[in-house]
Amino acid sequence: MNKLLRILLVLFLAVAAATDLAAQFSGQIGAYDFLPQRVNANPALRPAGKVNVGIPFLSNVYLEHSNNWFRPSNFLSADAAGVVTIDNAAVLNGIDREVFTGFGTSLELLHVGIRKGDHYFNVRVSERFQGAFALPRDMMALGLYGNVGNNGFSDHTADLSNLRIDFMHFREYALGYSYAFSEKLTAGITLKYLYGMEALRTAESSLQLRTDPLTYEMSTTGALRINTSGAGLGEEEGDIRDDIGRYLFGLNNSGIGGDIGAVYRPLDKLTVEFSAFDFGFISWREDVANFGTSNAEFAYDGVDFSEFVFETGSAFDDGLQNEIDQIADRAEEAYNFEASHRAFRSAMFGMFRYAASYDLYETEKTSGRLWANYMHAVGHRNLPGRLAVGYSQRLWKFFQGGVHYSRQRGDGGFLGAGLTANAGPLQVFAMVENLNIARFSRYTFTDENDPDKENSIILPRNPNDIRIHFGLNLTFGRKSNDEAPGGEPML
């Protein structure tokens, strides 16, 4: 290994030790020369092919799931008799401030990219689904231990401020362009029109529940507001999906977004890059409903009998009912269960990506590179960044594969791999960020009373981070590294 490689390794260790590492996006897609979809990681990156056409609906299928709590080995234990015990303390100990579950799917409907001299143009359309659910740790502790048990609350207060549920379905129309200013510098930009279809967004979540240690008086403060669009809860009756044409193309939920990026080669074998991608917003106006309150201040300290304690018979019953009604009215006023219908805006999950690569060797038919990148979300401090370090190997103009190691705060790091293969113009690729998902467990559930009755299900052993890319493209005019105009394709 040469000196630069040792520097990169030291840099990785230093960064890994010093920063929060995590991201929810594929870190390796920009590392593959042949892949047209590398523009997603940095619009300044360009594939080796001169003309690139994605197979509609199959050019880039992305599946993602992540969670920070489902680690069966941590909280499940089984004995020889098949009795599985759930250890709740271990469930809570295994999470930080919240239980997070996220998913995402992206389906590329159209992808066309053309290079002309120093210019590269690309047009693409993707259908995207994103969702996440976060349950505050204190809420789980509340369910397991109660409000006055061994729940570990600070100042007897359950912090429910991370309670979130988010979902978004939208279509992204992108127009990308990059220009090679010189052999060293390439810059690119992508403009996007975002068409929103459904959304459920937690706009504000800061609820707290305090229990007085002496009187057990329970009081809530904070806010919880949720905005929805397309859930059938708007002012107008009916479902936006009843008119399928309007649903697919005619809704008044619009937004704009964009990516920018640059690639620079300060040395012959060294390349550095920066990109900001997935920035934008959508204004939701169709079938909008808003729920919640900005001031959920409410205290319950028992039924107050003062006014009617000396009454008897129906007078007492009436007094008690009135008091209960008043408590219910105050609660309703505090939590404001009624809906409003105001348009709202949701921002995209923008990311910054920093990357570098070093050409280890190059021959006529093969080349090998070391690469590293770090990605993090912008404006979401609770989401850690992710660092990835990998090696890719290219064989002729037909195969390129790689392995990498990535890590973020809260996980032990994963080994991932990817491969693109070209058979003539047909290109197939597949990438997985966490090879652990390829290891499965078959769970067989047997009825205790009827041993012959059983059901099975196969699940990944460690489903905490699942990110899979695969797809089919047609690429034409792939050039070798030396022939690639406007600078080396970057990793």
Added chain:
Amino acid sequence: MKTTARAASFLFIVFGLLFSSCIKDEPEIRSVTFSADAEWGIPLAQVHLTAERVIDNFDKEGIVLSGEDGLVRIVYTDTLDPIRADDFLVLPDQSFDASFALGAAAFEQLQVEGSVSVSETRTYAYPAQDGDRLDSVRFESGIFEILVQTAMNVQISGTVSLLDPETDEPRYTYQFNDFEPPVLVDETASMENVLLTFDNTSDEENLLKVSYDFDLNYAGAGSDADISIDFSFSDLQIRAAGGFIVPRDLELEDEGLFVTMFNDLGTTQVRIEDPRINFYFDNGFGIGSQLLIDEIIGTNAAGELLTVPGSNITELPVLAPAPVPGTSVLTQIEINNDLMTPSVTDFLAFYPNFVSGNFALRINPGEDESSFISRDASLRLSYEAEIPVYGSIADFNMRDTADINLTDVIEGLEEAEPVQEAEIRLIIDNGLPLEAGLQIVFTDSLYQPVDSLFSGFTEVLPSAPLELSVPETHPHYGRSLGTTRSVITVTVARERLEAMDEVTKMIFRIVGNTTSNGDHPIRLFHQDAFSVRAAARVKLRFDE
């Protein structure tokens, strides 16, 4: 070549890693167990009560008030029947006779000229029942009857007028005639709203001046005879009267008042500092009066009597008259410890739950010469026992038994399997200068103890801190300065409650007293209050 082989090998490995999968293990699950120990605390109820409300609820007969100084007082009231004008001023039925003889000359004039006129004024005394010397009387109702008759063969027409003695202005005139001899006029008229004025001299009272004026017309041969004109008043109801009302005493009927707080004291020692017996008068008469107390009688729950003779009570002042008709004067007279022997405190220390009195009302004790009364006016009288909550209570002890059925509770507990233990917590903030203890014993039908609320008799209500640093005569001595908090926790494990399925009786004993068991007096103010908060803590165990 080597490099190419290595690269191909590397890619093959990547390919293999990427697309290979294997089932690493195949756990068999027969059951999933889960356990959790949760503890939930929830506030149940609260009550905040002022002293006024508590006393008001437990003593329905008494009225709970707070004075200007804020001290709580319990008042037991009795109202006597009002005194009306008819009760002491009566004009009896009275008749007046007059006879007129013409004389020879007048008779001759009658025969020759055919008519003769007679006009004469006379004065009559109209005595009142009790010797009242009236200046004027307006009647509400009454009957004026006149009888005119003569044996002469004449026709007659004329008037009888009741005159103002000073101005001779007719106050009332009755006109009569009879044109068909023999003359006989027997008629009546209403005295409603008729005002008569009287003259009074040193020798005679209520002198009524009457004027007779009548004409006789000759109706034919006949002899001379007297003409008699008699009139009378009957069934007179006075609307208003003025003059000198002779002083007299009216007996008042008193039904007595119930001091229910002394109904069932048992062994409790109660001492009331500075109580009062108050009398309230609303005098609508233009005449002074004075309440005379013959005796005050207290009867306790045992039926014993304590009588305070009137001679042991300081004479009460005269009540002021109403200044003008249509108005009234309110007067309050109080008998405090200084005005009665035994003192009112000592009288109440007898714990009389019924107090009555023999009272009389002296009308016009000052012998005012000019008074007025009217039918619409009255003199209203009520009296009360005012008991300030200023004193001491010692040795309050109450024991009672109640039936209880815990079957539903235990059955509900059996269904609520996760419940392991329940804890009831009472947080009591006592701002009253009282303290109390409690114990409840749960027994079976044979009164055999099964369980008890506390392990021993427990003080559940410690007294509030009191102001004792000032002299005992200071108006703030013995008042509460704040609140004292006590927290009582009763833990009921599942097994403990399940063992109470035989419980059918609940015997509770309450002991209470003012601070230091009555060694010093306390004062209870209207803002003094106590609050109780009840909360529950439940331990749950989930085993699935």
